[in-house]
Amino acid sequence: MAAIQTPKSQYQQVADLLRSRIADGTYSADQPLPSEPQLSAELGVSRQTINRAINVLRNAGLVRVRRGFGTFIRGVPQVTRDAKKRYAARNQGTGAGDVEMKALGLTPRTEYVEIGRAKAPSAVADALGIDVDAPVLVRRRRLFANDEPTQLADSFIPWDLAEGAPELLKRDAGRGGSYTRLAELGHGPVRFTEEVTVRTATEDEAQLLELDGGQPVIDITHVAWDAADRAVEVALHVMPGNLWRLRYDWDDPTADEYPTADGDA
């Protein structure tokens, strides 16, 4: 077995060892890893060291800890979310939330938590430029891949827009999704903004996303703007930090201001 030497990064050595055992199939996806006391006895290190090592793997998205059941190898790998591509996918008949999962051969599932009229919470009112408590349509969803929760996605549309498109109150908002319904009302999104922050999951979120309390989540505030520069939808995404890789790309708006290249131009 691997040498466990200096106290400084003992837990990192244990993490490396567990990682290689996951990679070579010593531990299988069907069964929990050996318990902390078992690993502690086998490797001759403290339970605290084992616990820290498992935290490293957990934060790297390799395992998930299910309280009372043990530590399991994750069934869902890290997923790349390409912002531009996902919102362009609606015309292929695929909901934006399913794009990445289908590309990885995973089975997406959407749980509709709430669809209906509600009062705009302050973060939503800020993003939409409307009054706090003004009426909005809310569509709250929890998304899964292979039955593991992958994100909470709550979408809000100002009620004066939403009431023009009754399909928005159904689970399936119809061909092309809600943005196509907004377009039919003359308010199709032409521009998007996203703000990304990182924080610790709340207790509710940790439960819904099957995370331990201390784990980081990514918050995405996605705003869709119509041609008149009105915010017509805001979507709040809460995503387990270890599960996602966010991808953005853009053309440099100032590329033509470079000095002329010597000889090449």
Add this chain to the structure above:
Amino acid sequence: MAAIQTPKSQYQQVADLLRSRIADGTYSADQPLPSEPQLSAELGVSRQTINRAINVLRNAGLVRVRRGFGTFIRGVPQVTRDAKKRYAARNQGTGAGDVEMKALGLTPRTEYVEIGRAKAPSAVADALGIDVDAPVLVRRRRLFANDEPTQLADSFIPWDLAEGAPELLKRDAGRGGSYTRLAELGHGPVRFTEEVTVRTATEDEAQLLELDGGQPVIDITHVAWDAADRAVEVALHVMPGNLWRLRYDWDDPTADEYPTADGDA
């Protein structure tokens, strides 16, 4: 004093109380907060509850814990990093790394850790599309605002490009920065991609960024592409998760595929 009732979210109630004391100036920025034993005695809750409450504030970016010195109110507020704007700022003579801090009235400072020829690590080789260990110019920096570390920013340029512009080996890469030097060589960036992930800080990073080990960091892999679609620079940013708000915006490439709006179009 505020009622501390149900055991379930006791620490959240303590966090709310401490938050309001920070907001109303009960605790000042010059001195550490009362110690955990002091707060435990005052509020009649366990030290563990105090510790969890302080973690909530720490993860929200309100306080920083300096080992051996205590818990301090943060001097640097959450900073918005607008990807498109920051890279467009070079023509105003401001380095991309300083844009956000100057906008907030904070004093930026750059510590140059290393500038020179090196072998491409695997993540860099992948991003640049070159062989692992191929020669690159590395520019390693640690950025500060008001003397608090705000990010590690390591930039890599393929050596066959970099050797054509000796200014790239200096701390100050000259007017317009490294992208303008690349443009003078005929390889000015015209397009950028960024990938964003979240993970726990390594021990080295935690020390350099003055974080505790368990805190999340944001990893940004920023790649600059020239007109021939060659990756001409990659920058790896490691940023305290609580300190930053990332902002992206883009035009919907498929907006013209919406069905025609009834009556409006």
